[in-house]
Amino acid sequence: MKVKIPRRVTVGAYEYELRMVDTLLRDDRLLGRCNSDTGIIEIEPSANTNIRAVTLFHEIIEAINLCYSCKMEHDDIDRMAHGLAATLQRDLGIEFDWEDIE
Numbered sequence: 697m698k699v700k701i702p703r704r705v706t707v708g709a710y711e712y713e714l715r716m717v718d719t720l721l722r723d724d725r726l727l728g729r730c731n732s733d734t735g736i737i738e739i740e741p742s743a744n745t746n747i748r749a750v751t752l753f754h755e756i757i758e759a760i761n762l763c764y765s766c767k768m769e770h771d772d773i774d775r776m777a778h779g780l781a782a783t784l785q786r787d788l789g790i791e792f793d794w795e796d797i798e
């Protein structure tokens with residue numbers, strides 16, 4: 697099943713715009729970044745779709761962590777992102793379509 701990655705996601709009272717930013721890895725050595733001040737989640741487009749999915753979940757979980765004061769450690773956020781991406785893609789057969797934000 698294909699699922700379109702939307703242009704915007706909502707976390708609690710916050711809305712984030714999803715953007716592909718092709719200088720993230722080169723300039724900042726990052727695959728993704730979540731900025732709650734600007735309401736923008738950036739994803740590095742050169743990453744393959746599996747890495748993009750992990751990165752997107754990572755950034756969304758970062759936003760959840762902040763919004764709900766979960767106090768999760770950064771490594772835990774990463775482990776959850778990997779677990780979610782694997783389950784959704786491998787076990788549930790979800791294929792993410794990035795077309796709308798590319």
Ligand SMILES: [Zn+2]
Nearest residue numbers: 754758770773
């Ligand atoms: Zn992070």
